Amino acid sequence: MTTLLNVDNVYKSYGSLPVLKGISLTVEEKETFAIIGPNGAGKTTLFRVMTGEVLSERGRITYADHDVTGMSAHDRVQLGMGRTFQVARVFPEFSVEENIIVAIEARLRSRSESSLPWYRTRPRSSVREEAGALLQDLDLWSKKATEAKFLSHGDKKRLELGIALAGKPQILMLDEPTAGMSPSDRIATTELIIRLRAANAMTVVMTEHDMDVIFGLANRILVMNQGEMIAIGTIDEVRANPIVREVYLGKEMYGADG
Protein backbone atom coordinates (compact mmCIF):
# COMPACT_ATOMS: atom_id res chain seq x y z
CA MET A 1 0.00 0.00 0.00
CA THR A 2 1.15 3.48 -0.72
CA THR A 3 0.31 6.55 1.28
CA LEU A 4 -1.89 9.04 -0.55
CA LEU A 5 -2.52 11.68 2.07
CA ASN A 6 -0.27 12.53 4.95
CA VAL A 7 -1.19 15.02 7.65
CA ASP A 8 1.67 15.77 9.99
CA ASN A 9 1.20 17.54 13.33
CA VAL A 10 -1.31 20.13 12.13
CA TYR A 11 -2.53 23.03 14.27
CA LYS A 12 -5.38 25.40 13.60
CA SER A 13 -7.22 27.92 15.74
CA TYR A 14 -10.07 30.32 15.12
CA GLY A 15 -9.00 33.53 16.80
CA SER A 16 -7.84 32.51 20.26
CA LEU A 17 -9.76 29.21 20.18
CA PRO A 18 -7.45 26.30 19.36
CA VAL A 19 -9.45 23.78 17.33
CA LEU A 20 -6.78 21.42 16.02
CA LYS A 21 -3.97 20.64 18.45
CA GLY A 22 -1.44 18.55 16.61
CA ILE A 23 -3.32 16.15 14.37
CA SER A 24 -1.39 13.54 12.38
CA LEU A 25 -2.77 10.86 10.13
CA THR A 26 -2.01 8.96 6.96
CA VAL A 27 -4.49 7.71 4.45
CA GLU A 28 -3.45 4.78 2.29
CA GLU A 29 -4.49 4.44 -1.30
CA LYS A 30 -7.97 2.90 -1.78
CA GLU A 31 -8.77 2.67 1.91
CA THR A 32 -11.66 4.38 3.62
CA PHE A 33 -10.58 6.46 6.55
CA ALA A 34 -13.12 7.78 9.03
CA ILE A 35 -12.79 10.66 11.48
CA ILE A 36 -15.17 10.53 14.42
CA GLY A 37 -15.66 12.51 17.56
CA PRO A 38 -18.31 14.45 19.47
CA ASN A 39 -19.75 17.75 18.22
CA GLY A 40 -17.15 20.47 18.11
CA ALA A 41 -14.26 18.00 18.15
CA GLY A 42 -12.76 19.70 15.11
CA LYS A 43 -13.64 17.18 12.38
CA THR A 44 -14.93 19.73 9.90
CA THR A 45 -11.99 22.00 10.66
CA LEU A 46 -9.61 19.14 9.90
CA PHE A 47 -11.50 18.66 6.63
CA ARG A 48 -11.14 22.31 5.79
CA VAL A 49 -7.42 22.21 6.48
CA MET A 50 -6.92 19.06 4.40
CA THR A 51 -8.87 20.44 1.44
CA GLY A 52 -7.30 23.89 1.56
CA GLU A 53 -10.44 25.82 2.47
CA VAL A 54 -8.38 27.24 5.32
CA LEU A 55 -4.64 26.94 5.91
CA SER A 56 -3.12 25.38 9.01
CA GLU A 57 -0.87 27.39 11.26
CA ARG A 58 1.66 24.64 11.83
CA GLY A 59 2.36 21.26 10.42
CA ARG A 60 2.60 19.75 6.99
CA ILE A 61 0.18 18.15 4.58
CA THR A 62 1.36 16.09 1.64
CA TYR A 63 -0.83 14.60 -1.01
CA ALA A 64 0.38 12.15 -3.65
CA ASP A 65 3.99 13.27 -3.11
CA HIS A 66 3.10 16.98 -3.37
CA ASP A 67 3.52 19.30 -0.41
CA VAL A 68 0.10 20.93 -0.40
CA THR A 69 0.34 22.68 2.98
CA GLY A 70 0.08 26.17 1.49
CA MET A 71 -1.63 25.18 -1.75
CA SER A 72 -4.94 26.74 -2.77
CA ALA A 73 -8.06 24.62 -2.66
CA HIS A 74 -8.67 24.63 -6.41
CA ASP A 75 -5.14 23.43 -7.08
CA ARG A 76 -5.67 20.55 -4.66
CA VAL A 77 -8.84 19.64 -6.53
CA GLN A 78 -6.85 19.60 -9.73
CA LEU A 79 -4.45 17.16 -8.07
CA GLY A 80 -7.37 14.82 -7.46
CA MET A 81 -9.14 15.86 -4.26
CA GLY A 82 -12.91 16.07 -4.15
CA ARG A 83 -15.19 16.90 -1.28
CA THR A 84 -18.71 17.40 -0.02
CA PHE A 85 -19.83 19.71 2.77
CA GLN A 86 -21.50 18.84 6.05
CA VAL A 87 -24.49 20.92 4.96
CA ALA A 88 -24.97 19.96 1.32
CA ARG A 89 -24.00 22.69 -1.11
CA VAL A 90 -25.47 22.51 -4.57
CA PHE A 91 -26.24 25.25 -7.08
CA PRO A 92 -29.83 26.08 -6.17
CA GLU A 93 -30.81 27.81 -9.41
CA PHE A 94 -29.39 25.14 -11.68
CA SER A 95 -31.41 22.09 -12.56
CA VAL A 96 -30.10 18.77 -11.25
CA GLU A 97 -28.60 18.01 -14.64
CA GLU A 98 -27.00 21.45 -14.93
CA ASN A 99 -25.37 20.95 -11.53
CA ILE A 100 -23.60 17.87 -12.86
CA ILE A 101 -22.85 19.33 -16.30
CA VAL A 102 -21.17 22.38 -14.83
CA ALA A 103 -19.09 20.16 -12.55
CA ILE A 104 -17.95 18.00 -15.46
CA GLU A 105 -17.13 21.07 -17.53
CA ALA A 106 -15.20 22.54 -14.63
CA ARG A 107 -13.11 19.38 -14.50
CA LEU A 108 -12.48 19.47 -18.25
CA ARG A 109 -11.51 23.14 -18.07
CA SER A 110 -9.36 23.08 -14.97
CA ARG A 111 -7.50 19.93 -15.88
CA SER A 112 -7.35 20.90 -19.56
CA GLU A 113 -8.56 17.43 -20.44
CA SER A 114 -10.22 18.78 -23.54
CA SER A 115 -10.87 22.25 -24.84
CA LEU A 116 -14.31 23.74 -24.45
CA PRO A 117 -14.71 26.61 -26.90
CA TRP A 118 -16.28 29.60 -25.18
CA TYR A 119 -18.68 30.17 -28.08
CA ARG A 120 -20.19 26.68 -27.97
CA THR A 121 -23.21 27.30 -25.81
CA ARG A 122 -24.55 23.76 -25.88
CA PRO A 123 -22.66 21.32 -23.67
CA ARG A 124 -21.01 18.73 -25.84
CA SER A 125 -22.77 15.41 -26.11
CA SER A 126 -20.02 13.52 -24.29
CA VAL A 127 -20.58 15.78 -21.28
CA ARG A 128 -24.33 15.20 -21.42
CA GLU A 129 -23.82 11.46 -21.64
CA GLU A 130 -21.43 11.43 -18.72
CA ALA A 131 -23.88 13.51 -16.70
CA GLY A 132 -26.71 11.19 -17.61
CA ALA A 133 -24.80 8.10 -16.57
CA LEU A 134 -23.84 9.68 -13.26
CA LEU A 135 -27.42 10.80 -12.57
CA GLN A 136 -28.66 7.29 -13.23
CA ASP A 137 -26.02 5.94 -10.89
CA LEU A 138 -27.23 8.33 -8.20
CA ASP A 139 -30.87 7.56 -8.89
CA LEU A 140 -31.52 11.21 -9.72
CA TRP A 141 -32.26 10.75 -13.41
CA SER A 142 -36.00 11.20 -13.00
CA LYS A 143 -35.37 14.57 -11.31
CA LYS A 144 -32.79 15.86 -13.75
CA ALA A 145 -34.92 18.84 -14.84
CA THR A 146 -35.85 19.92 -11.30
CA GLU A 147 -34.20 23.04 -9.95
CA ALA A 148 -31.88 21.94 -7.17
CA LYS A 149 -33.47 24.24 -4.61
CA PHE A 150 -36.64 22.17 -4.79
CA LEU A 151 -34.88 18.90 -3.91
CA SER A 152 -35.42 17.07 -0.66
CA HIS A 153 -32.58 16.95 1.85
CA GLY A 154 -31.50 13.46 0.86
CA ASP A 155 -31.59 14.24 -2.85
CA LYS A 156 -29.48 17.35 -2.26
CA LYS A 157 -26.91 15.25 -0.43
CA ARG A 158 -26.79 12.80 -3.30
CA LEU A 159 -26.59 15.55 -5.89
CA GLU A 160 -23.66 17.07 -4.05
CA LEU A 161 -22.01 13.67 -4.04
CA GLY A 162 -22.57 13.68 -7.80
CA ILE A 163 -20.93 17.10 -8.17
CA ALA A 164 -17.90 15.80 -6.30
CA LEU A 165 -17.80 12.59 -8.37
CA ALA A 166 -18.06 14.56 -11.61
CA GLY A 167 -14.58 15.85 -10.78
CA LYS A 168 -13.29 12.25 -10.98
CA PRO A 169 -11.46 12.56 -7.67
CA GLN A 170 -8.76 10.17 -6.60
CA ILE A 171 -9.63 10.89 -3.00
CA LEU A 172 -13.16 11.76 -1.97
CA MET A 173 -13.73 13.60 1.29
CA LEU A 174 -17.23 13.33 2.71
CA ASP A 175 -18.21 15.48 5.68
CA GLU A 176 -21.11 13.59 7.31
CA PRO A 177 -22.58 12.10 4.14
CA THR A 178 -25.68 10.81 5.95
CA ALA A 179 -26.31 13.71 8.32
CA GLY A 180 -30.00 14.36 8.80
CA MET A 181 -31.10 11.29 6.85
CA SER A 182 -33.71 8.74 7.79
CA PRO A 183 -32.38 5.28 8.75
CA SER A 184 -33.40 3.78 5.41
CA ASP A 185 -31.73 6.64 3.50
CA ARG A 186 -28.62 6.04 5.59
CA ILE A 187 -28.44 2.43 4.54
CA ALA A 188 -29.06 3.37 0.91
CA THR A 189 -26.35 6.04 1.00
CA THR A 190 -23.88 3.67 2.63
CA GLU A 191 -24.51 1.14 -0.11
CA LEU A 192 -24.22 3.85 -2.74
CA ILE A 193 -20.84 4.94 -1.40
CA ILE A 194 -19.60 1.35 -1.31
CA ARG A 195 -20.68 0.90 -4.93
CA LEU A 196 -19.18 4.18 -6.16
CA ARG A 197 -15.98 3.64 -4.24
CA ALA A 198 -15.45 0.30 -5.91
CA ALA A 199 -16.48 1.48 -9.37
CA ASN A 200 -14.11 4.45 -9.31
CA ALA A 201 -11.27 2.89 -7.30
CA MET A 202 -11.46 5.79 -4.89
CA THR A 203 -9.86 6.54 -1.59
CA VAL A 204 -12.41 7.93 0.87
CA VAL A 205 -11.98 10.13 3.92
CA MET A 206 -15.14 10.76 5.87
CA THR A 207 -16.57 12.05 9.10
CA GLU A 208 -19.76 10.63 10.45
CA HIS A 209 -21.74 10.43 13.65
CA ASP A 210 -23.64 7.30 12.75
CA MET A 211 -21.64 4.28 13.84
CA ASP A 212 -23.45 1.84 11.57
CA VAL A 213 -22.34 3.91 8.61
CA ILE A 214 -18.78 3.99 9.95
CA PHE A 215 -18.65 0.26 10.54
CA GLY A 216 -20.13 -0.36 7.14
CA LEU A 217 -17.57 1.74 5.32
CA ALA A 218 -14.35 2.44 7.17
CA ASN A 219 -11.10 0.48 7.29
CA ARG A 220 -9.44 2.72 9.84
CA ILE A 221 -10.66 5.37 12.25
CA LEU A 222 -9.30 8.48 13.91
CA VAL A 223 -11.12 9.50 17.07
CA MET A 224 -10.91 13.16 17.99
CA ASN A 225 -12.03 15.09 21.01
CA GLN A 226 -11.60 18.83 21.55
CA GLY A 227 -9.01 19.12 18.83
CA GLU A 228 -6.89 16.25 20.06
CA MET A 229 -6.27 12.77 18.73
CA ILE A 230 -7.62 10.17 21.12
CA ALA A 231 -7.04 7.06 19.12
CA ILE A 232 -6.23 5.93 15.65
CA GLY A 233 -6.34 2.46 14.15
CA THR A 234 -8.58 -0.26 12.82
CA ILE A 235 -12.13 -0.52 14.05
CA ASP A 236 -11.29 -3.25 16.53
CA GLU A 237 -8.24 -1.45 17.87
CA VAL A 238 -10.20 1.74 18.40
CA ARG A 239 -13.11 -0.07 19.99
CA ALA A 240 -10.81 -1.66 22.52
CA ASN A 241 -9.28 1.68 23.47
CA PRO A 242 -10.27 2.65 27.03
CA ILE A 243 -10.17 6.41 26.45
CA VAL A 244 -12.48 6.06 23.50
CA ARG A 245 -14.82 4.09 25.67
CA GLU A 246 -14.82 6.95 28.12
CA VAL A 247 -15.55 9.63 25.54
CA TYR A 248 -18.24 7.52 23.93
CA LEU A 249 -19.59 6.06 27.16
CA GLY A 250 -23.08 4.85 26.58
CA LYS A 251 -22.98 5.82 22.93
CA GLU A 252 -23.59 3.75 19.82
CA MET A 253 -20.03 2.47 20.02
CA TYR A 254 -21.20 -0.44 22.15
CA GLY A 255 -24.51 -0.94 20.58
CA ALA A 256 -23.41 -1.64 17.07
CA ASP A 257 -21.44 -4.71 16.23
CA GLY A 258 -19.21 -4.50 13.21
Add this chain to the structure above:
Amino acid sequence: MRLINTVLFAACLAVMFTIPLWADQGILFIAGLVLVEMVFALSWNLLFGFTGLASFGHAAFFAIGAYLCGYALRADIGAPFLLLILAAGVAGALAAVLTGIVLLRRTTGIHLAIFTLALAEILRILVGYSTALGREDGLASIPRPSLELGFASFDLASGEAYYWFLCIAASVIVGFLWLICHGPFGRILVSIRQDPERTTFMGINVPAYRLAAFTISGATSGMAGALYAPWAQIVTPESAHWIHSTQPMLASLLGGAQSFWGPVVGTVLFSIINYSTRNLVGLAELVIGVVLLVIVLAAPSGVVGLVHELRRRLTARVSHAGPGAEGKAGSKGKFVQEAA
Protein backbone atom coordinates in the same frame (compact mmCIF):
# COMPACT_ATOMS: atom_id res chain seq x y z
CA MET B 1 -42.71 28.94 -26.86
CA ARG B 2 -39.60 28.91 -28.98
CA LEU B 3 -41.66 30.27 -31.89
CA ILE B 4 -43.02 33.15 -29.78
CA ASN B 5 -39.50 34.02 -28.70
CA THR B 6 -38.18 34.01 -32.24
CA VAL B 7 -41.03 36.19 -33.51
CA LEU B 8 -40.61 38.59 -30.63
CA PHE B 9 -36.89 38.79 -31.21
CA ALA B 10 -37.30 39.38 -34.94
CA ALA B 11 -39.87 42.09 -34.26
CA CYS B 12 -37.48 43.89 -31.90
CA LEU B 13 -34.71 43.71 -34.47
CA ALA B 14 -37.06 45.04 -37.15
CA VAL B 15 -38.12 47.97 -34.98
CA MET B 16 -34.51 48.72 -34.10
CA PHE B 17 -33.31 48.79 -37.70
CA THR B 18 -36.25 50.71 -39.17
CA ILE B 19 -36.38 53.56 -36.67
CA PRO B 20 -34.67 56.04 -39.03
CA LEU B 21 -37.42 55.33 -41.58
CA TRP B 22 -40.37 56.33 -39.45
CA ALA B 23 -39.19 58.27 -36.38
CA ASP B 24 -38.17 61.90 -36.03
CA GLN B 25 -34.65 63.07 -35.20
CA GLY B 26 -35.41 63.35 -31.51
CA ILE B 27 -36.52 59.75 -31.20
CA LEU B 28 -33.68 58.58 -33.42
CA PHE B 29 -31.18 60.23 -31.09
CA ILE B 30 -32.73 58.58 -28.05
CA ALA B 31 -32.81 55.22 -29.84
CA GLY B 32 -29.06 55.55 -30.50
CA LEU B 33 -28.48 56.29 -26.83
CA VAL B 34 -30.56 53.25 -25.91
CA LEU B 35 -28.29 51.05 -28.04
CA VAL B 36 -25.21 52.43 -26.30
CA GLU B 37 -26.67 52.18 -22.80
CA MET B 38 -27.92 48.69 -23.57
CA VAL B 39 -24.37 47.48 -24.28
CA PHE B 40 -23.22 49.28 -21.14
CA ALA B 41 -25.96 47.70 -19.02
CA LEU B 42 -25.23 44.20 -20.34
CA SER B 43 -21.54 44.71 -19.57
CA TRP B 44 -22.36 45.64 -16.01
CA ASN B 45 -24.74 42.76 -15.59
CA LEU B 46 -22.15 40.26 -16.78
CA LEU B 47 -20.59 41.09 -13.42
CA PHE B 48 -23.68 41.49 -11.29
CA GLY B 49 -26.26 39.07 -12.64
CA PHE B 50 -23.82 36.41 -13.79
CA THR B 51 -20.70 36.60 -11.61
CA GLY B 52 -22.22 38.14 -8.50
CA LEU B 53 -19.96 41.18 -8.33
CA ALA B 54 -21.37 44.68 -7.82
CA SER B 55 -19.41 47.52 -9.36
CA PHE B 56 -20.78 50.94 -8.48
CA GLY B 57 -18.31 52.86 -10.62
CA HIS B 58 -18.74 51.28 -14.01
CA ALA B 59 -19.19 54.65 -15.73
CA ALA B 60 -15.41 55.04 -15.39
CA PHE B 61 -14.81 52.33 -18.01
CA PHE B 62 -17.45 53.89 -20.25
CA ALA B 63 -15.83 57.32 -19.88
CA ILE B 64 -12.37 55.96 -20.65
CA GLY B 65 -13.65 54.60 -23.96
CA ALA B 66 -15.65 57.71 -24.74
CA TYR B 67 -12.76 60.11 -24.07
CA LEU B 68 -10.30 57.95 -25.97
CA CYS B 69 -12.52 57.81 -29.03
CA GLY B 70 -13.63 61.45 -28.82
CA TYR B 71 -10.07 62.68 -28.39
CA ALA B 72 -8.74 60.64 -31.31
CA LEU B 73 -11.54 61.73 -33.64
CA ARG B 74 -11.07 65.41 -32.77
CA ALA B 75 -7.32 65.18 -33.16
CA ASP B 76 -7.94 63.49 -36.49
CA ILE B 77 -5.07 61.07 -35.97
CA GLY B 78 -6.24 59.08 -38.95
CA ALA B 79 -6.78 55.79 -37.17
CA PRO B 80 -9.61 53.70 -38.62
CA PHE B 81 -12.80 53.96 -36.56
CA LEU B 82 -13.03 50.21 -35.92
CA LEU B 83 -9.52 50.30 -34.55
CA LEU B 84 -10.52 53.15 -32.23
CA ILE B 85 -13.39 51.07 -30.88
CA LEU B 86 -11.05 48.16 -30.32
CA ALA B 87 -8.53 50.48 -28.65
CA ALA B 88 -11.29 51.73 -26.34
CA GLY B 89 -12.04 48.10 -25.50
CA VAL B 90 -8.39 47.43 -24.71
CA ALA B 91 -8.19 50.57 -22.58
CA GLY B 92 -11.33 49.55 -20.68
CA ALA B 93 -9.91 46.05 -20.22
CA LEU B 94 -6.59 47.39 -18.95
CA ALA B 95 -8.29 49.68 -16.47
CA ALA B 96 -10.42 46.74 -15.33
CA VAL B 97 -7.42 44.42 -14.95
CA LEU B 98 -5.55 46.98 -12.86
CA THR B 99 -8.47 47.76 -10.56
CA GLY B 100 -9.54 44.12 -10.54
CA ILE B 101 -6.14 42.82 -9.46
CA VAL B 102 -6.10 45.27 -6.57
CA LEU B 103 -9.75 45.08 -5.54
CA LEU B 104 -10.88 41.51 -6.23
CA ARG B 105 -8.03 40.01 -4.19
CA ARG B 106 -9.33 41.66 -1.09
CA THR B 107 -12.97 42.24 -1.45
CA THR B 108 -16.03 41.25 -3.42
CA GLY B 109 -19.11 42.49 -1.57
CA ILE B 110 -20.07 45.93 -0.42
CA HIS B 111 -16.43 47.00 -0.26
CA LEU B 112 -15.99 46.37 -3.97
CA ALA B 113 -19.02 48.57 -4.60
CA ILE B 114 -17.61 51.42 -2.50
CA PHE B 115 -14.08 51.17 -3.92
CA THR B 116 -15.23 51.17 -7.54
CA LEU B 117 -17.51 54.11 -6.80
CA ALA B 118 -14.61 56.03 -5.26
CA LEU B 119 -12.22 55.25 -8.11
CA ALA B 120 -14.75 56.40 -10.69
CA GLU B 121 -15.35 59.65 -8.85
CA ILE B 122 -11.58 60.25 -8.65
CA LEU B 123 -11.34 59.68 -12.39
CA ARG B 124 -14.19 62.11 -13.02
CA ILE B 125 -12.55 64.81 -10.91
CA LEU B 126 -9.15 64.28 -12.55
CA VAL B 127 -10.70 64.53 -16.01
CA GLY B 128 -12.40 67.74 -14.89
CA TYR B 129 -8.95 69.21 -14.16
CA SER B 130 -7.37 68.11 -17.43
CA THR B 131 -6.99 70.88 -19.96
CA ALA B 132 -6.28 68.44 -22.78
CA LEU B 133 -9.66 66.81 -22.10
CA GLY B 134 -11.52 70.12 -21.96
CA ARG B 135 -11.92 70.31 -18.20
CA GLU B 136 -15.55 70.51 -17.02
CA ASP B 137 -16.75 71.33 -20.54
CA GLY B 138 -15.40 68.08 -21.95
CA LEU B 139 -14.72 67.41 -25.59
CA ALA B 140 -17.30 69.10 -27.83
CA SER B 141 -18.05 68.93 -31.55
CA ILE B 142 -16.60 65.48 -32.01
CA PRO B 143 -16.76 64.67 -35.72
CA ARG B 144 -18.45 61.49 -36.89
CA PRO B 145 -15.97 59.28 -38.70
CA SER B 146 -16.26 57.37 -41.91
CA LEU B 147 -15.98 53.63 -41.88
CA GLU B 148 -13.17 52.22 -44.03
CA LEU B 149 -13.60 48.55 -44.67
CA GLY B 150 -10.98 48.16 -47.38
CA PHE B 151 -13.43 47.09 -50.04
CA ALA B 152 -15.86 49.87 -49.27
CA SER B 153 -16.10 53.11 -47.33
CA PHE B 154 -19.17 54.46 -45.55
CA ASP B 155 -19.60 58.04 -44.42
CA LEU B 156 -21.18 57.95 -40.97
CA ALA B 157 -21.66 61.73 -40.74
CA SER B 158 -25.44 61.59 -41.05
CA GLY B 159 -27.58 60.55 -38.12
CA GLU B 160 -29.18 57.69 -40.08
CA ALA B 161 -25.86 56.26 -41.24
CA TYR B 162 -24.30 56.37 -37.79
CA TYR B 163 -27.44 54.93 -36.23
CA TRP B 164 -27.32 51.93 -38.53
CA PHE B 165 -23.69 51.50 -37.74
CA LEU B 166 -24.63 51.61 -34.03
CA CYS B 167 -27.24 48.89 -34.62
CA ILE B 168 -24.67 46.59 -36.16
CA ALA B 169 -21.88 47.36 -33.69
CA ALA B 170 -24.21 46.95 -30.71
CA SER B 171 -25.53 43.67 -32.13
CA VAL B 172 -22.01 42.33 -32.52
CA ILE B 173 -21.05 43.20 -28.94
CA VAL B 174 -24.35 41.94 -27.54
CA GLY B 175 -23.93 38.72 -29.54
CA PHE B 176 -20.45 38.31 -28.11
CA LEU B 177 -21.74 38.85 -24.56
CA TRP B 178 -24.60 36.43 -25.20
CA LEU B 179 -22.17 33.71 -26.22
CA ILE B 180 -19.94 34.44 -23.23
CA CYS B 181 -22.88 34.24 -20.85
CA HIS B 182 -24.41 31.07 -22.30
CA GLY B 183 -21.22 29.09 -22.94
CA PRO B 184 -19.18 26.96 -20.55
CA PHE B 185 -17.38 30.06 -19.26
CA GLY B 186 -20.69 31.75 -18.43
CA ARG B 187 -21.93 28.64 -16.67
CA ILE B 188 -18.89 28.76 -14.39
CA LEU B 189 -19.60 32.45 -13.70
CA VAL B 190 -23.18 31.65 -12.71
CA SER B 191 -21.85 28.88 -10.48
CA ILE B 192 -19.53 31.38 -8.81
CA ARG B 193 -22.42 33.77 -8.19
CA GLN B 194 -24.45 31.02 -6.56
CA ASP B 195 -21.72 29.44 -4.45
CA PRO B 196 -18.07 30.42 -4.80
CA GLU B 197 -16.88 27.73 -2.35
CA ARG B 198 -18.64 24.92 -4.14
CA THR B 199 -17.17 26.23 -7.41
CA THR B 200 -13.67 26.34 -5.90
CA PHE B 201 -14.04 22.69 -5.00
CA MET B 202 -14.77 21.87 -8.62
CA GLY B 203 -11.18 22.92 -9.29
CA ILE B 204 -11.99 26.43 -10.47
CA ASN B 205 -9.68 29.33 -9.66
CA VAL B 206 -12.50 31.63 -8.60
CA PRO B 207 -10.44 34.87 -8.28
CA ALA B 208 -9.05 34.36 -11.79
CA TYR B 209 -12.53 33.87 -13.24
CA ARG B 210 -13.81 36.93 -11.42
CA LEU B 211 -10.92 38.94 -12.82
CA ALA B 212 -11.63 37.64 -16.31
CA ALA B 213 -15.28 38.65 -16.05
CA PHE B 214 -14.26 42.06 -14.72
CA THR B 215 -11.88 42.51 -17.65
CA ILE B 216 -14.43 41.53 -20.29
CA SER B 217 -16.97 43.83 -18.69
CA GLY B 218 -14.48 46.71 -18.65
CA ALA B 219 -13.68 46.09 -22.31
CA THR B 220 -17.27 46.11 -23.53
CA SER B 221 -18.08 49.12 -21.33
CA GLY B 222 -15.16 50.95 -22.94
CA MET B 223 -16.47 50.03 -26.37
CA ALA B 224 -19.91 51.31 -25.44
CA GLY B 225 -18.23 54.61 -24.56
CA ALA B 226 -16.40 54.67 -27.89
CA LEU B 227 -19.69 54.19 -29.74
CA TYR B 228 -21.26 56.95 -27.69
CA ALA B 229 -18.73 59.73 -28.38
CA PRO B 230 -19.45 60.29 -32.12
CA TRP B 231 -23.18 59.82 -31.55
CA ALA B 232 -23.60 62.51 -28.89
CA GLN B 233 -20.63 64.37 -30.44
CA ILE B 234 -19.73 65.57 -26.97
CA VAL B 235 -18.16 63.82 -23.99
CA THR B 236 -18.11 65.46 -20.57
CA PRO B 237 -16.93 64.33 -17.14
CA GLU B 238 -20.60 63.59 -16.45
CA SER B 239 -20.12 60.35 -18.38
CA ALA B 240 -18.00 59.12 -15.46
CA HIS B 241 -20.44 60.46 -12.86
CA TRP B 242 -21.84 58.04 -10.32
CA ILE B 243 -25.31 58.86 -11.61
CA HIS B 244 -24.27 57.35 -14.91
CA SER B 245 -22.95 54.32 -13.01
CA THR B 246 -26.42 53.78 -11.58
CA GLN B 247 -28.04 53.56 -15.02
CA PRO B 248 -27.01 49.98 -15.81
CA MET B 249 -27.92 48.98 -12.25
CA LEU B 250 -31.39 50.43 -12.44
CA ALA B 251 -31.92 48.99 -15.92
CA SER B 252 -30.80 45.54 -14.77
CA LEU B 253 -32.97 45.63 -11.65
CA LEU B 254 -35.98 46.80 -13.64
CA GLY B 255 -35.52 44.34 -16.48
CA GLY B 256 -34.22 41.46 -14.38
CA ALA B 257 -30.58 40.91 -13.49
CA GLN B 258 -30.85 37.12 -13.54
CA SER B 259 -31.80 37.10 -17.20
CA PHE B 260 -29.48 37.96 -20.05
CA TRP B 261 -32.03 40.23 -21.78
CA GLY B 262 -33.21 41.89 -18.57
CA PRO B 263 -30.83 44.89 -18.80
CA VAL B 264 -31.91 45.45 -22.42
CA VAL B 265 -35.58 45.46 -21.50
CA GLY B 266 -34.82 47.74 -18.55
CA THR B 267 -32.86 50.21 -20.67
CA VAL B 268 -35.66 50.44 -23.24
CA LEU B 269 -38.35 50.85 -20.55
CA PHE B 270 -36.38 53.59 -18.82
CA SER B 271 -36.02 55.59 -22.02
CA ILE B 272 -39.71 55.19 -22.76
CA ILE B 273 -40.57 56.48 -19.28
CA ASN B 274 -38.09 59.33 -19.66
CA TYR B 275 -39.39 60.22 -23.10
CA SER B 276 -43.06 60.15 -22.28
CA THR B 277 -42.59 62.34 -19.21
CA ARG B 278 -40.06 64.72 -20.81
CA ASN B 279 -42.32 67.77 -20.61
CA LEU B 280 -43.07 67.41 -16.94
CA VAL B 281 -40.07 68.38 -14.91
CA GLY B 282 -39.26 65.91 -12.19
CA LEU B 283 -42.00 63.50 -13.16
CA ALA B 284 -39.62 61.07 -14.85
CA GLU B 285 -37.67 60.60 -11.62
CA LEU B 286 -40.89 60.13 -9.68
CA VAL B 287 -42.27 57.57 -12.12
CA ILE B 288 -38.94 55.71 -12.25
CA GLY B 289 -38.78 55.74 -8.47
CA VAL B 290 -42.27 54.33 -8.11
CA VAL B 291 -41.72 51.75 -10.85
CA LEU B 292 -38.51 50.56 -9.21
CA LEU B 293 -40.18 50.35 -5.83
CA VAL B 294 -42.99 48.25 -7.25
CA ILE B 295 -40.57 46.03 -9.14
CA VAL B 296 -38.31 45.42 -6.17
CA LEU B 297 -41.25 44.62 -3.92
CA ALA B 298 -43.49 42.71 -6.31
CA ALA B 299 -41.11 41.20 -8.86
CA PRO B 300 -37.56 40.87 -7.56
CA SER B 301 -36.57 39.10 -10.76
CA GLY B 302 -37.57 42.11 -12.84
CA VAL B 303 -39.86 42.48 -15.81
CA VAL B 304 -38.35 39.53 -17.62
CA GLY B 305 -38.75 37.35 -14.54
CA LEU B 306 -42.36 38.51 -14.24
CA VAL B 307 -43.08 37.58 -17.86
CA HIS B 308 -41.50 34.15 -17.36
CA GLU B 309 -43.62 33.60 -14.27
CA LEU B 310 -46.81 34.58 -16.09
CA ARG B 311 -45.96 32.31 -19.00
CA ARG B 312 -45.22 29.45 -16.64
CA ARG B 313 -48.57 29.87 -14.93
CA LEU B 314 -50.35 29.99 -18.25
CA THR B 315 -48.71 26.84 -19.58
CA ALA B 316 -49.20 25.13 -16.21
CA ARG B 317 -52.92 25.88 -16.41
CA VAL B 318 -53.16 24.68 -19.99
CA SER B 319 -51.33 21.43 -19.33
CA HIS B 320 -53.23 20.98 -16.07
CA ALA B 321 -56.37 20.42 -18.10
CA GLY B 322 -54.80 17.64 -20.12
CA PRO B 323 -53.13 14.47 -18.92
CA GLY B 324 -49.59 14.56 -17.59
CA ALA B 325 -49.71 17.97 -15.98
CA GLU B 326 -46.34 19.61 -15.61
CA GLY B 327 -44.80 19.21 -12.21
CA LYS B 328 -42.80 21.59 -10.13
CA ALA B 329 -41.91 25.17 -10.82
CA GLY B 330 -39.14 25.82 -13.28
CA SER B 331 -38.89 22.22 -14.27
CA LYS B 332 -36.58 23.04 -17.12
CA GLY B 333 -32.99 24.13 -16.79
CA LYS B 334 -32.64 27.77 -17.72
CA PHE B 335 -28.89 27.94 -17.94
CA VAL B 336 -28.06 25.15 -20.31
CA GLN B 337 -29.21 25.30 -23.90
CA GLU B 338 -31.50 22.42 -24.72
CA ALA B 339 -30.47 20.21 -27.58
CA ALA B 340 -32.27 21.23 -30.76
